[in-house]
Amino acid sequence: MLVYTGTMKTVIDLDDELLERARRELGTKSKKDTIHAALRMVAERSERMDGIRELLSIDRDWTGLLEDDKTPGGRRDAA
Template sequence: MKTVIDLDDELLDRARRELGTKSKKDTIHAALRLVAERSERAQAIRELLAVDQDWAGLLEDDKTPRGEQDAA
């Protein structure tokens, strides 16, 4: 569907840089997708936080280069 709207060029450019998109159309679609999927991401985070896990240790493991993890 085609729609004519006035856009804030500075805001659009900031979104383009943040999203890594090239065209106005791609930027707007990516931004809409990001907002539309926000509740799904929030639910996934809630489910992860509900798991009884030592997340601090997991984060530390993630910071260790792969070669060092294998040696440990």
């Protein structure tokens, strides 16, 4: 009897340089974590776009938004 667990093993050829660039960008440690994070990012893209559209629909002057978000002492957060 086969039971589907939600995961599957797949053998694919990967571009090592592209995978390394994605790993650094995503802050992941392993190939598996990098691929899962990249797939998750793509799968959730439409939800992020909906959120952006909703924010853009708000009638607000967005000018100076970053300048308004300062830490005490006038220094901006590096993050």
